[in-house]
Amino acid sequence: MRSYHLGLNLLCIILVLSACNQDESIVQQSTPNFLTKKVIIISIDGPRLTESWTSATEENIPNQRNMATQGVFFDNFYNEGTTKTMSGHSAITTGRYETIANDGSELPFHHSIFQQFLSTTLLPPEKSWIIGSKAKLAALGDTKDLDWRGSFSPRIDTEDRADAETILIALQVLKEYSPILSLIHFKEPDTYGHANNWEKYKASIRATDEYVQEIWDYIQSDPFYRDQTALFITNDHGRHLDGIGTGFVGHGDKCEGCRHISLLALGPDFDKNKIVSDTYGQIDIAPTIAKLLGMEWEGEGEPITELVK
Ligand SMILES: [Zn+2]
Numbered sequence: 001m002r003s004y005h006l007g008l009n010l011l012c013i014i015l016v017l018s019a020c021n022q023d024e025s026i027v028q029q030s031t032p033n034f035l036t037k038k039v040i041i042i043s044i045d046g047p048r049l050t051e052s053w054t055s056a057t058e059e060n061i062p063n064q065r066n067m068a069t070q071g072v073f074f075d076n077f078y079n080e081g082t083t084k085t086m087s088g089h090s091a092i093t094t095g096r097y098e099t100i101a102n103d104g105s106e107l108p109f110h111h112s113i114f115q116q117f118l119s120t121t122l123l124p125p126e127k128s129w130i131i132g133s134k135a136k137l138a139a140l141g142d143t144k145d146l147d148w149r150g151s152f153s154p155r156i157d158t159e160d161r162a163d164a165e166t167i168l169i170a171l172q173v174l175k176e177y178s179p180i181l182s183l184i185h186f187k188e189p190d191t192y193g194h195a196n197n198w199e200k201y202k203a204s205i206r207a208t209d210e211y212v213q214e215i216w217d218y219i220q221s222d223p224f225y226r227d228q229t230a231l232f233i234t235n236d237h238g239r240h241l242d243g244i245g246t247g248f249v250g251h252g253d254k255c256e257g258c259r260h261i262s263l264l265a266l267g268p269d270f271d272k273n274k275i276v277s278d279t280y281g282q283i284d285i286a287p288t289i290a291k292l293l294g295m296e297w298e299g300e301g302e303p304i305t306e307l308v309k
């Protein structure tokens, strides 16, 4: 009797286990194939929402506002870590909030989505690029994590230069190398903010808005990218609200102006003309990209459900 029960129990366990396995394979098989095959992240360094998306007095981002009708805008998107350039960017690229030196002398603690991509696909480095207007962003290409250090680093073209030069280089790289995963950075809203030049600060927000449009137009014109590219437009940080510290001149604390940034996402798998008010943050971008491109990923953030259903 006893051995009969034991045998029956074992049979039950085996049946349950095989049912579990079946469920898992069903989940995997039912995962939709995303149309997204390429990803470009644009980071605009340090505009405040009050001069971009929520400006009540003037229009500084007409192109992005128009592009928003073709994509998903996140109304409550945050940098919940250190609101400086290097830490903000490493949150985007490593999916973790960590404070690293802001002069580029310190590598991120964890490997980046670029390294994950190149190690997963074993594609040559020129299939992934970091292009930017601040030389120090080169540190985003590698990590202190010894398991990854010096491995699978993307190609880097970062220099202290004008955004007008960076957009030309970015378009040239897209054309010449057809990268599959890239980050393109523009610095001037931050630069002119620190310079306490209100008019040039706003003019540079308008200029970056035109560069964003140029990249989107390029994506639409190149058969390699058209209808298969996800574009994420975001920021490393904002700037102090008026009345806090130096106001628009500075950033780096936890005030709403520094933390509350923007994300606009366009791509073949995303809804159009949608505003999402749920709260997301920079660390959710890398897991979202990993899911779109079918890569494994471990980090603090989660894939953004409105983008990867
Ligand atoms: Zn700054």
Ligand SMILES: [Zn+2]
Pocket (backbone or CB within 6 Å): 239, 240, 241, 244, 250, 251, 252, 253, 254, 255, 256, 257, 258, 259
């Ligand atoms: Zn602040």
